[in-house]
Amino acid sequence: MRCSxxxxxxxxxxxxxxxxxIIILQALIEEAFSETSIFQALNGRxxxxxxxxxxxxxxxLDIVMPGMDGFEVCRKLKKDNDLGEIPVVxxxxxxxxxxxxxxxxxxxxxxxxxxxxxxxxxxxxIQTMVKIRTASKYRRDENKRLAELVLKKTQELTIENNxxxxxxxxxxxxxxxxxxxxxVHEVILDEEENVIDxxxxxxxxxxxxLTGLKREDILGKTVLEVLPGTxxxxxxxxxxxxxxxxxxxxxxxxxxxxxYYEVIxxxxxxxxxxxxxxxxxxxxxTEQRLKQQNEELIASQRIAHIGTWRLNIATDQVVWxxxxxxxxxxxxxxxxxxFSEHKKLFKPESWDQLSAALEAIRTYGIPYExxxxxxxxxxxxxxxxxxxxxxxxxxxxxxxxWGATQxxxxxxxAEVLLKETEEKYRLLYTAMNQGLALHEIIVDADGQxxxxxxxxxxxxxxxxxxxxxxxCIGKRITAVMPKVEKYWIDIFGKVALTGEPSYYENYLETxxxxxxxxxxxxxxxxxxxxxxxxxxxxxYQERLTYMSYHDQLTGLYNRRFFDEExxxxxxxGNLPLTIIMGDINGLKIINDSFGHEVGDDYLxxxxxxxxxxxxxxxxxxxxxxxxxxxxxxxxxTAEALKIIDQIKAMIAATTVNTIELSVxxxxxxxxxxxxxxxxxxxxxxxxxxxQKIYEHTSMRSKTIDFIMNALFEKSDRESKHSKRVxxxxxxxxxxxxxxxxxxxxxxxxxxxxxxxxxxINEVILNKANSLDHNEWAAIKKxxxxxxxxxxxxxxxxxxxxxxxxxxxxxxxxxxxxxxxGPEIPIEARIIAVADAxxxxxxxxxxKKAFSKEEANNELKxxxxxxxxxxxxxxxxxxxxxxx
Numbered sequence: 001m002r003c004s005x006x007x008x009x010x011x012x013x014x015x016x017x018x019x020x021x022i023i024i025l026q027a028l029i030e031e032a033f034s035e036t037s038i039f040q041a042l043n044g045r046x047x048x049x050x051x052x053x054x055x056x057x058x059x060x061l062d063i064v065m066p067g068m069d070g071f072e073v074c075r076k077l078k079k080d081n082d083l084g085e086i087p088v089v090x091x092x093x094x095x096x097x098x099x100x101x102x103x104x105x106x107x108x109x110x111x112x113x114x115x116x117x118x119x120x121x122x123x124x125x126i127q128t129m130v131k132i133r134t135a136s137k138y139r140r141d142e143n144k145r146l147a148e149l150v151l152k153k154t155q156e157l158t159i160e161n162n163x164x165x166x167x168x169x170x171x172x173x174x175x176x177x178x179x180x181x182x183x184v185h186e187v188i189l190d191e192e193e194n195v196i197d198x199x200x201x202x203x204x205x206x207x208x209x210l211t212g213l214k215r216e217d218i219l220g221k222t223v224l225e226v227l228p229g230t231x232x233x234x235x236x237x238x239x240x241x242x243x244x245x246x247x248x249x250x251x252x253x254x255x256x257x258x259x260y261y262e263v264i265x266x267x268x269x270x271x272x273x274x275x276x277x278x279x280x281x282x283x284x285x286t287e288q289r290l291k292q293q294n295e296e297l298i299a300s301q302r303i304a305h306i307g308t309w310r311l312n313i314a315t316d317q318v319v320w321x322x323x324x325x326x327x328x329x330x331x332x333x334x335x336x337x338x339f340s341e342h343k344k345l346f347k348p349e350s351w352d353q354l355s356a357a358l359e360a361i362r363t364y365g366i367p368y369e370x371x372x373x374x375x376x377x378x379x380x381x382x383x384x385x386x387x388x389x390x391x392x393x394x395x396x397x398x399x400x401x402w403g404a405t406q407x408x409x410x411x412x413x414a415e416v417l418l419k420e421t422e423e424k425y426r427l428l429y430t431a432m433n434q435g436l437a438l439h440e441i442i443v444d445a446d447g448q449x450x451x452x453x454x455x456x457x458x459x460x461x462x463x464x465x466x467x468x469x470x471x472c473i474g475k476r477i478t479a480v481m482p483k484v485e486k487y488w489i490d491i492f493g494k495v496a497l498t499g500e501p502s503y504y505e506n507y508l509e510t511x512x513x514x515x516x517x518x519x520x521x522x523x524x525x526x527x528x529x530x531x532x533x534x535x536x537x538x539x540y541q542e543r544l545t546y547m548s549y550h551d552q553l554t555g556l557y558n559r560r561f562f563d564e565e566x567x568x569x570x571x572x573g574n575l576p577l578t579i580i581m582g583d584i585n586g587l588k589i590i591n592d593s594f595g596h597e598v599g600d601d602y603l604x605x606x607x608x609x610x611x612x613x614x615x616x617x618x619x620x621x622x623x624x625x626x627x628x629x630x631x632x633x634x635x636x637t638a639e640a641l642k643i644i645d646q647i648k649a650m651i652a653a654t655t656v657n658t659i660e661l662s663v664x665x666x667x668x669x670x671x672x673x674x675x676x677x678x679x680x681x682x683x684x685x686x687x688x689x690x691q692k693i694y695e696h697t698s699m700r701s702k703t704i705d706f707i708m709n710a711l712f713e714k715s716d717r718e719s720k721h722s723k724r725v726x727x728x729x730x731x732x733x734x735x736x737x738x739x740x741x742x743x744x745x746x747x748x749x750x751x752x753x754x755x756x757x758x759x760i761n762e763v764i765l766n767k768a769n770s771l772d773h774n775e776w777a778a779i780k781k782x783x784x785x786x787x788x789x790x791x792x793x794x795x796x797x798x799x800x801x802x803x804x805x806x807x808x809x810x811x812x813x814x815x816x817x818x819x820x821g822p823e824i825p826i827e828a829r830i831i832a833v834a835d836a837x838x839x840x841x842x843x844x845x846x847k848k849a850f851s852k853e854e855a856n857n858e859l860k861x862x863x864x865x866x867x868x869x870x871x872x873x874x875x876x877x878x879x880x881x882x883x
Contacts, residue, residue, distance in 0.1 A: 015047035044068030078108035181207030181277035195239025329377035435461035435531030449493025554607035726750035728834035756786030
């Protein structure tokens with residue numbers, strides 16, 4: 001089982017004094033996550049050093065270790081400002097160890113897992129911890145950028161002159177309308193210039209709302225006067241910001257106010273600091289609830305019901321477990337619902353995802369893991385986690401599909417709540433990373449919006465929209481973008497005049513890009529626009545749509561599109577409606593002989609010819625494997641036969657890698673409404689298979705001839721060798737009293753005994769010097785390859801057995817099966833002697849050819865070990881003696 005976390009390389013640190021435990025955990029993690037960097041530490045001290053060095057996404061921590069136990073390591077991690085946000089998962093050997101669980105949570109750990117480790121539980125833990133880690137990094141980075149941005153704007157405002165008062169007012173409005181609290185302070189120093197307190201200089205309305213402190217009650221007072229319980233450590237931290245200018249970002253619990261805050265502190269001028277407060281109490285409560293729910297989920301996973309299913313590809317039979325029936329609200333006593341009913345179990349978007357995933361796994365064996373929105377039989381909605389994998393036989397063929405399903409509705413609801421909170425936060429604090437423009441609406445005498453003026457824009461806005469500040473500031477939108485549609489003025493006008501925010505996605509002709517636009521009103525009559533470029537996202541969605549309806553190899557439509565289009569075209573207006581079915585002859589033997597690249601070229605060339613002959617209104621699809629189909633609307637049988645004749649004519653004149661194309665076709669026509677279009681497809685398939693019976697055998701025999709010719713073209717040496725071996729085999733069989741038919745059969749076997757070498761690189765076949773280990777290994781595969789090629793035809797099926805075993809030895813030391821003695825067919829034993837004799841007496845650049853006498857002596861020496869002694873005796877004393 002492998003999982004993908006958005007193609008990210010996950011960094012995981014394992015701290016355990018037992019190397020065996022580390023190895024087992026590392027294997028489980030690498031099995032589940034293909035792109036993972038794993039770091040190891042054998043004690044707490046090494047673990048802390050490794051954490052600081054590598055900054056991992058998740059830390060797995062053993063409890064019992066020498067020197068410093070896991071709880072002490074966890075406490076040190078959580079106290080460290082740089083390491084405190086890294087999720088920690090404790091590992092224990094005792095499943096019911098409640099005391100250790102409590103201690104783990106008390107020292108700040110995020111989760112707890114017991115041995116033996118369940119791979120599904122481990123996968124869920126890592127996914128959850130990475131999400132927590134990602135959210136922490138994202139929040140920290142965004143807060144830092146916001147602090148730097150506010151610092152920059154504040155510093156700019158302090159040095160601007162009276163000529164920029166209007167701009168200052170605009171920024172002041174943006175800040176005063178913030179829902180965050182903003183406070184400016186001045187530090188108080190002792191005689192040694194140490195910060196001992198700080199005074200409130202200014203606060204905004206948001207500060208009053210968040211803290212409950214009133215402006216008139218605190219301005220001019222020190223923090224110890226307003227909040228006597230303030231710790232000196234916070235005074236020192238803020239003092240450091242004011243005295244050094246270094247910004248500070250942190251989260252804090254204010255016990256006096258019983259609230260959590262996220263605080264950004266920076267120095268607008270020496271000995272002063274400003275703080276931006278955000279009330280994150282609700283988010284913290286949500287995070288705590290989510291953490292608790294996650295812990296409960298992990299604790300219950302061992303007893304949770306997970307539904308599974310299995311599909312037999314050959315029989316198309318599907319089996320559900322009882323739990324799966326219950327999840328979707330079906331009666332376990334009944335058969336699983338037919339595939340046509342499965343669509344009703346999912347929302348349309350989720351069904352499209354699942355359909356594309358099933359197409360990919362059934363065709364290419366690509367596993368999938370999805371989260372889908374479901375519709376239960378009672379009409380209620382939910383969410384399911386689903387995973388599917390292909391099961392293959394030893395030859396790599398997909399024979400079955402297996403899948404698992406788990407109800408994740410509660411988790412999704414919690415994620416939606418957290419996502420909504422994070423999205424609001426992102427819109428408030430990361431707007432400056434998007435395009436930002438402030439406008440003032442222009443209305444007519446009736447108060448209706450007719451235009452709007454640019455008051456300010458940021459750099460991101462200029463880059464996204466392709467404009468400059470000089471082009472925009474103080475000018476109307478109709479002057480800057482003359483082609484702007486009137487409805488945008490109406491939409492933005494409504495936001496400015498009513499205060500209701502809006503969100504839209506649109507395409508802008510002037511830039512040729514797609515944008516997401518979020519609009520809100522900081523002041524009546526004005527509106528601010530946040531713009532994001534979503535062009536790549538839109539393109540990606542378009543690519544996914546294309547891939548879900550097209551065959552990736554040929555570019556034709558796929559079966560999914562064909563089935564949908566067949567139903568759409570099944571109308572009276574398209575009658576007569578003709579279906580053509582086509583199936584390539586001998587594709588498997590081509591793949592086995594020349595490799596799948598040639599087979600793919602065969603498929604692409606066939607698709608190219610069909611597409612060239614068919615009309616624009618025809619629907620051409622590759623249904624999978626070697627099968628094609630064409631939907632021809634308003635086409636009778638006679639016209640369809642003409643189209644097939646044109647396709648066949650082009651196919652007959654086309655070769656791929658010296659092999660003629662061969663495709664069997666069949667058709668059927670729906671002439672009237674009462675006829676079933678599915679029955680028409682079946683009739684077309686039957687007609688095609690009938691035609692295939694007549695063409696298939698002759699095509700396979702032709703292909704054998706093509707393969708031999710191709711082999712001889714690749715290597716003249718192989719050509720001469722095969723012919724000499726054939727002649728020797730014929731002579732031995734005749735001398736041994738074989739029938740005329742048997743002599744002819746062994747002659748043919750000798751000629752094609754090396755046909756399996758067609759798949760070997762001709763550089764190896766024609767190599768002048770001796771072969772290396774890898775080249776020799778490739779050569780040794782040719783008997784099996786030859787058997788696969790020859791066994792596809794009836795006339796060569798018996799010869800295929802001789803070719804498979806012609807490198808077996810009498811004593812069992814041969815290959816590929818290692819059989820011995822009489823187990824080896826006598827024809828294969830004859831080929832072995834002839835093959836060896838010709839190899840010894842043939843000249844090679846790296847060895848001198850044996851004389852006949854030397855070759856005969858070598859055959860005699862190996863008689864009874866490598867070769868059948870009777871055949872060697874006949875060959876040496878009768879065939880050679882008489883030749």
